[in-house]
Amino acid sequence: MKLIDRLPTDHRPVVPLMGYPGVTAAGRKAKAALTEPVTHLECMTLLENRFRPDALFMIMDLTVEAEALGLDVTFETDGPPSVVSHPIDDAAKLAALKVPDPRRSGRMPLFLEVAASLKGKLSGMLGAYCIGPFTLAAELAGPEDLAIKTITDPDFAKSAVDFSAEVGRAYATALVRAGADVVAILEPTAVMLSPATFEQFCAEPLARLGATVRSEGGCPVLHICGDSTHLFGPMATCGMDGLSLDHPVDLAKAFEAVGPGTVVIGNVDPVGVMMEGDPQSVRKASGILIERFGDLPNYVLGTGCDLPGETPLENIDALMAMREAAGA
Amino acid sequence: MEDDLLTGIKAGVVAGRLGGMGDMTRAALDTGVPAADIMSLGLIEAMSIVGEKFEKKEYFVPEVLVSARAMHESMDVLRPLLEASGVEPLARVTMGTVKGDLHDIGKDIVSIVLTGAGFEVQSLGADVPSEKFVEAAAGGAGVVGMSSLLTTTRPRMAEVIRLLEERGLRDGVKVIIGGAAVTEGFANEIGADGYGADAAQAVRLVKSLLGIQ
Numbered sequence: 041m042k043l044i045d046r047l048p049t050d051h052r053p054v055v056p057l058m059g060y061p062g063v064t065a066a067g068r069k070a071k072a073a074l075t076e077p078v079t080h081l082e083c084m085t086l087l088e089n090r091f092r093p094d095a096l097f098m099i100m101d102l103t104v105e106a107e108a109l110g111l112d113v114t115f116e117t118d119g120p121p122s123v124v125s126h127p128i129d130d131a132a133k134l135a136a137l138k139v140p141d142p143r144r145s146g147r148m149p150l151f152l153e154v155a156a157s158l159k160g161k162l163s164g165m166l167g168a169y170c171i172g173p174f175t176l177a178a179e180l181a182g183p184e185d186l187a188i189k190t191i192t193d194p195d196f197a198k199s200a201v202d203f204s205a206e207v208g209r210a211y212a213t214a215l216v217r218a219g220a221d222v223v224a225i226l227e228p229t230a231v232m233l234s235p236a237t238f239e240q241f242c243a244e245p246l247a248r249l250g251a252t253v254r255s256e257g258g259c260p261v262l263h264i265c266g267d268s269t270h271l272f273g274p275m276a277t278c279g280m281d282g283l284s285l286d287h288p289v290d291l292a293k294a295f296e297a298v299g300p301g302t303v304v305i306g307n308v309d310p311v312g313v314m315m316e317g318d319p320q321s322v323r324k325a326s327g328i329l330i331e332r333f334g335d336l337p338n339y340v341l342g343t344g345c346d347l348p349g350e351t352p353l354e355n356i357d358a359l360m361a362m363r364e365a366a367g368a
Numbered sequence: 369m370e371d372d373l374l375t376g377i378k379a380g381v382v383a384g385r386l387g388g389m390g391d392m393t394r395a396a397l398d399t400g401v402p403a404a405d406i407m408s409l410g411l412i413e414a415m416s417i418v419g420e421k422f423e424k425k426e427y428f429v430p431e432v433l434v435s436a437r438a439m440h441e442s443m444d445v446l447r448p449l450l451e452a453s454g455v456e457p458l459a460r461v462t463m464g465t466v467k468g469d470l471h472d473i474g475k476d477i478v479s480i481v482l483t484g485a486g487f488e489v490q491s492l493g494a495d496v497p498s499e500k501f502v503e504a505a506a507g508g509a510g511v512v513g514m515s516s517l518l519t520t521t522r523p524r525m526a527e528v529i530r531l532l533e534e535r536g537l538r539d540g541v542k543v544i545i546g547g548a549a550v551t552e553g554f555a556n557e558i559g560a561d562g563y564g565a566d567a568a569q570a571v572r573l574v575k576s577l578l579g580i581q
Contacts, residue, residue: 187473232430
C-alpha cells in the first residue's frame with residue numbers, strides 16, 4: 041500500500057523527525073542511544089508515549105552504512121555522529137568493498153533490533169532511515185572529491201553511487217523485513233548538484249532503492265535538506281511515495297512537481313522555529329503551512345529536517361496539537 | 369598575445385579546465401604579463417564570473433569546485449611572485465568550521481566566492497579549535513567566518529567571540545557566521561557582526577561590514 045493510502049483520515053497527519061529530542065528527554069547520550077538497542081528503544085518509547093506521532097522515526101544516523109563498510113565514526117559532539125575520513129578515493133579501493141550483510145555489520149543490527157521491538161507497538165507507522173546513494177558515496181570518497189569527480193571522473197562517481205545504492209538496498213530490505221513501514225532515504229549531499237547532474241548520477245539509483253523498499257512492502261520517502269527546489273523535477277521522477285522537504289523551500293512548488301498521489305512532508309524550520317522558538321511561534325509557522333496546504337490530502341505537517349536535541353518538548357507538543365486544529 | 373593569454377587563463381578558470389593552467393600562467397609571465405594582472409584580470413575576474421553563475425544557478429557546487437581547482441593551479445605559480453611584490457588584497461578573511469563539526473563544503477563555497485570578490489581567504493578547514501580562529505585574528509585577519517552544521521557545535525562560536533574579547537582583539541575584527549545550525553537570531557544573541565544564509569549573502573555582508581563599495 042502506498043504511503044498516501046496509509047495516512048490517517050480522522051485527523052491531520054503530523055510527523056516530526058524528533059529522535060534527538062527523545063535522547064535528551066530520556067537523559068541519555070547520543071552515543072548510548074546509537075550503540076545500545078535498549079537505550080535507543082527507551083528514547084523511542086518516551087517519544088511514542090508523549091507524542092503518538094503518525095509515524096515515529098528512529099534516531100537519525102547518517103554514519104551507519106559507512107561504518108558498516110569500515111569507515112571510522114566519531115560521536116564527539118553528543119549530536120549526530122560523523123564519518124571521520126573518506127578513504128575510498130579510487131576505483132581499486134571501491135572495487136574492494138563488499139555490500140555488508142545488515143544482520144552482522146557495524147550497528148545495522150541495532151536498528152534492525154529496535155525496528156523489530158517496535159513493530160506492531162506504535163499508534164502510527166514505524167519510520168526508519170537509510171542513507172541515499174550519493175550521500176553514502178560522498179562519505180566514502182569525500183564530499184568535495186566526489187563533487188569534483190562528477191565532472192573530472194564521472195565513471196568513478198557513477199560506480200561509487202551505484203555501489204552505494206546496492207548497500208542501501210540490502211539495508212533497507214532488512215529494515216522493512218524487521219518492521220519499518222516507511223523508509224526515509226536521506227540524500228542531503230545531493231542538494232549541491234545541478235538538475236542535470238542529479239539526473240545523471242542520482243535519479244536511477246534512487247529509483248532502484250525506492251523500488252526495493254516498495255517491493256518489500258515499505259513506503260519509500262526521499263528527504264533532501266536545504267533548498268532543493270531546483271531538484272523537484274528529477275526528484276519527482278524517482279518513484280517515491282513521498283518527499284520530505286526542508287524549510288527553505290516553498291512546498292507549493294513541490295506539490296506542483298509531484299502530483300496528488302505523492303505525499304509531501306514538511307517543513308517547519310527545525311532550528312529557527314522548533315529549537316529557538318516557543319509554542320506560539322510553532323503554532324504560527326505550522327498554522328501558515330496548514331492554511332496553505334491543509335486541504336490537500338497528500339500533505340503531512342512535519343519538520344523540515346531532523347530536530348536538534350536541544351528542541352524544547354513543549355514546541356513539539358505545539359506541533360502535534362496541530363493534528364486537531366481547525367480544518368482537520 | 370598577452371591579452372590572448374589572459375583571456376585564456378580567465379576562460380580556463382571559468383570552464384574549470386584542469387591540468388594546463390600552470391603552463392598557461394607561466395607562458396603569460398614569460399611574455400611579460402605582471403603576476404598582479406594575471407591575478408586581478410585573470411583569476412579574480414574569472415572567479416567573479418563563477419560566483420555570478422553560482423548565484424544565478426547556472427553553476428552548482430561541483431562546477432564551482434572545479435573552477436576553484438583550476439584557479440589554484442594558476443595561483444600556485446603566482447603566489448611566490450605576488451608575495452615578493454607585496455600586492456595587497458581587499459582584506460583577509462579567515463574561514464573555518466567550528467570544533468567538532470566536520471562539514472566542509474558550505475564554508476568552502478563561501479571562501480571561493482569571497483576569493484572571486486577580491487578577498488584573500490585563509491581556510492582553516494573543518495573541526496577547527498576555537499584558539500585557531502583567535503590566532504588568525506591576532507595575525508591580522510579583518511574578518512573571521514565560522515560555520516556550524518550541528519547545533520551541538522554552535523556554542524563554539526560564542527566561545528570564539530568570548531576569547532576574542534578576552535584577548536582585546538574583538539574590536540579589530542568582524543565576526544560572521546553561517547551554516548544550517550545557526551540563524552540571524554543566534555548571530556545577534558552571541559554578538560556576532562552578521563549572519564549569511566548563503567555565499568552571495570556572505571559576500572554582501574563582508575563588503576558592508578568593511579565599508580567596501
